[in-house]
Amino acid sequence: MIETTQRAKAGCALFYFRDSGGKHETTPGQYVLLGQRRARDVGVQLNCTPEQIERMIHDGVATDGDLYLDYCVTGNTLSRRGLDAMFERIRNDLSVSHVIFPRRDRFARPDDPLEGVRLEDSIRQLGVTVVTETDILRPIRKGQRRDIGEVVKSVIDYHTSGEYVRELSSKMIRSQIARARQGFACGGRAPYGYSRYLLRNDGTVVQRLQDGQKMEMAGHHVRWLPDKEQEALVIKRIYDELENGDPAGVVAARLTADGIPSPDSGRRRKDNGTVHLTSGVWQQTTVLSIARNSINCGKFRYGRRSMGRLNRMTPEGPRELEDSDLRPDNQPKVILNAPDCVVEGQGQFQAIIKPERWERIMRMLDARSGKQGGRPRSRPNPVSPMGCRVHCMACTWTMYAMRYNKGFRHNCGLYQQSHGQRCEHNSVDGPLAVRFVLHEVQDRLLAPHVLDGLRARLKVMAKRELEQPKETSNLRALEAKRDLAEKNLQTATRNMTLAESDDERQAMTEVFRQLKAEKEDLQLQLAFRNSREAMVDVEAEVDAALRQIEHLNELADDLENRDALRRLFEIVNAHLFLEFEEGSWGKRPVRRLAGGVLTFGARAFPIQPYQGPTSWKVVARKPSPGAAGIGEGGSKTSPSSMTNGRKAASLRKIGRGGRI
Numbered sequence: 167m168i169e170t171t172q173r174a175k176a177g178c179a180l181f182y183f184r185d186s187g188g189k190h191e192t193t194p195g196q197y198v199l200l201g202q203r204r205a206r207d208v209g210v211q212l213n214c215t216p217e218q219i220e221r222m223i224h225d226g227v228a229t230d231g232d233l234y235l236d237y238c239v240t241g242n243t244l245s246r247r248g249l250d251a252m253f254e255r256i257r258n259d260l261s262v263s264h265v266i267f268p269r270r271d272r273f274a275r276p277d278d279p280l281e282g283v284r285l286e287d288s289i290r291q292l293g294v295t296v297v298t299e300t301d302i303l304r305p306i307r308k309g310q311r312r313d314i315g316e317v318v319k320s321v322i323d324y325h326t327s328g329e330y331v332r333e334l335s336s337k338m339i340r341s342q343i344a345r346a347r348q349g350f351a352c353g354g355r356a357p358y359g360y361s362r363y364l365l366r367n368d369g370t371v372v373q374r375l376q377d378g379q380k381m382e383m384a385g386h387h388v389r390w391l392p393d394k395e396q397e398a399l400v401i402k403r404i405y406d407e408l409e410n411g412d413p414a415g416v417v418a419a420r421l422t423a424d425g426i427p428s429p430d431s432g433r434r435r436k437d438n439g440t441v442h443l444t445s446g447v448w449q450q451t452t453v454l455s456i457a458r459n460s461i462n463c464g465k466f467r468y469g470r471r472s473m474g475r476l477n478r479m480t481p482e483g484p485r486e487l488e489d490s491d492l493r494p495d496n497q498p499k500v501i502l503n504a505p506d507c508v509v510e511g512q513g514q515f516q517a518i519i520k521p522e523r524w525e526r527i528m529r530m531l532d533a534r535s536g537k538q539g540g541r542p543r544s545r546p547n548p549v550s551p552m553g554c555r556v557h558c559m560a561c562t563w564t565m566y567a568m569r570y571n572k573g574f575r576h577n578c579g580l581y582q583q584s585h586g587q588r589c590e591h592n593s594v595d596g597p598l599a600v601r602f603v604l605h606e607v608q609d610r611l612l613a614p615h616v617l618d619g620l621r622a623r624l625k626v627m628a629k630r631e632l633e634q635p636k637e638t639s640n641l642r643a644l645e646a647k648r649d650l651a652e653k654n655l656q657t658a659t660r661n662m663t664l665a666e667s668d669d670e671r672q673a674m675t676e677v678f679r680q681l682k683a684e685k686e687d688l689q690l691q692l693a694f695r696n697s698r699e700a701m702v703d704v705e706a707e708v709d710a711a712l713r714q715i716e717h718l719n720e721l722a723d724d725l726e727n728r729d730a731l732r733r734l735f736e737i738v739n740a741h742l743f744l745e746f747e748e749g750s751w752g753k754r755p756v757r758r759l760a761g762g763v764l765t766f767g768a769r770a771f772p773i774q775p776y777q778g779p780t781s782w783k784v785v786a787r788k789p790s791p792g793a794a795g796i797g798e799g800g801s802k803t804s805p806s807s808m809t810n811g812r813k814a815a816s817l818r819k820i821g822r823g824g825r826i
């Protein structure tokens with residue numbers, strides 16, 4: 167047994183990968199890239215490459231440098247060449263500080279999930295940190311109590327669950343990304359001017375494939391290659407004419423007039439249920455879709471559009487569906503991905519057009535059509551009681567309230583306005599955030615010492631109000647007025663008896679009536695006042711007011727109360743600053759609430775909220791207003807150092823299961 171304390175803190179990292187050699191699992195290199203990203207995250211060096219692992223698979227080697235591989239080994243075999251060699255290395259090499267395996271099912275898929283946990287633990291007990299796609303598991307001393315949440319998560323991860331379909335779709339995406347990167351065909355028919363070819367992995371062409379002909383052979387792959395000279399000439403002509411400034415519709419009409427067969431002419435296709443032969447007529451859209459296909463400049467672009475039901479593609483791998491991927495009826499919709507989310511691969515052939523020229527023509531086409539390209543339109547949004555009081559700490563932007571299912575969510579404004587190109591998909595459930603803030607308001611008011619203090623103070627205030635000198639003087643003034651009215655009335659009565667003419671008496675009677683009405687009115691006011699004073703029970707009124715506080719939480723559930731809540735949040739000046747982290751939902755990465763700061767009253771904000779322009783046109787172009795916001799404003803404070811870090815933690819707790 168070696169002393170784990172002698173082990174390097176940030177030494178070298180080992181990468182482990184197991185694959186059963188199944189058909190969809192063609193992406194070990196992709197996992198290596200993921201491993202490298204995770205190594206960077208934790209600040210260690212990982213010396214291995216996707217090429218290295220491909221070579222190892224090809225040569226049937228289990229270890230090479232820091233890379234340990236068990237290929238064609240099923241997950242429930244716990245004793246394996248690569249794994250055993252890695253344990254040997256860890257025991258003997260104290261410079262090993264981290265073991266990285268992308269996912270737990272790439273490490274082990276044991277029949278008993280606890281076996282997997284034990285295996286993982288045995289690495290950690292050697293003083294080594296285990297890093298997976300979503301978790302960093304620190305070394306543990308033997309006998310040390312484990313964090314229960316961590317154990318539960320491990321067990322669940324190792325428990326192969328009914329997530330199979332989702333899992334498969336995620337693997338398909340990974341595999342397609344890998345194919346796209348290498349310039350392999352990603353399925354579907356070959357584009358105009360190209361044919362599908364089966365190639366050996368060393369690049370030798372085996373055969374040309376017919377449309378729809380399936381061909382899966384180990385050590386082989388399918389590529390699209392340009393082999394149709396006539397069609398290549400047509401493609402060149404399309405670029406020439408578009409570059410001349412001819413509209414696509416005109417280009418299409420000329421091609422038709424010249425008798426050039428349109429793509430798919432003679433092919434049967436089904437439109438709205440009726441089968442018919444496609445016409446030989448060129449359409450504007452056909453011309454544009456050929457022109458826009460980057461394969462013509464030798465580049466494969468995969469993932470320009472996302473349309474999956476379960477997972478969607480990013481260069482990093484699959485991602486879970488987000489709000490913006492769904493239509494209002496919660497059906498998945500096709501969205502255009504940001505350019506940096508597009509996987510690009512090089513085709514291994516002579517391109518029809520040079521990439522620079524292709525890019526230039528694309529910019530021309532974009533400018534001509536004033537293209538915004540299928541960006542999801544935003545709809546008017548519901549009013550959140552929190553209004554603009556929720557902030558994303560990552561970019562300092564306001565988190566806008568957005569309709570979501572029957573409720574609403576607050577989403578990072580920068581992410582939204584930059585169409586997902588900047589910041590992250592940071593999002594918090596709206597009613598949950600409202601309930602949390604309400605709970606905090608209530609918590610502060612209902613804390614026994616606060617509540618007692620408040621009750622005492624309210625009573626003093628209420629009594630003082632009743633006994634206020636101003637109020638008293640008002641009363642006195644009222645009494646004085648009444649006395650004066652009484653006196654005037656008496657004078658008027660006396661004067662009336664002294665009246666010498668009917669006219670005079672008539673006028674005096676009028677004065678008398680007015681004075682009498684005035685006196686009666688004053689007497690009524692005084693009587694009302696006295697009776698009210700007698701009725702006011704200060705204790706009872708204060709208690710009733712305080713009882714309202716206990717029911718604050720119920721307000722959150724009823725959207726009818728939005729205005730009242732908004733006023734309440736205004737009065738206490740609540741601002742919620744939220745921090746997010748990379749997390750996982752099951753096995754899939756999601757943005758998860760990490761913590762935050764809730765401020766009330768005049769309390770200083772932890773960050774200076776962004777106040778610049780918010781239009782997507784500006785945001786998409788500007789380099790980084792979010793970062794500038796942090797720089798200009800106050801310093802960013804770690805939430806844990808804030809006194810209400812605890813509160814943020816409890817929001818996370820509230821959110822658990824609610825998938826914040």
Ligand SMILES: [Zn+2]
Pocket residue numbers: 558559560561562563578579580581589590592
């Ligand atoms: Zn943000």
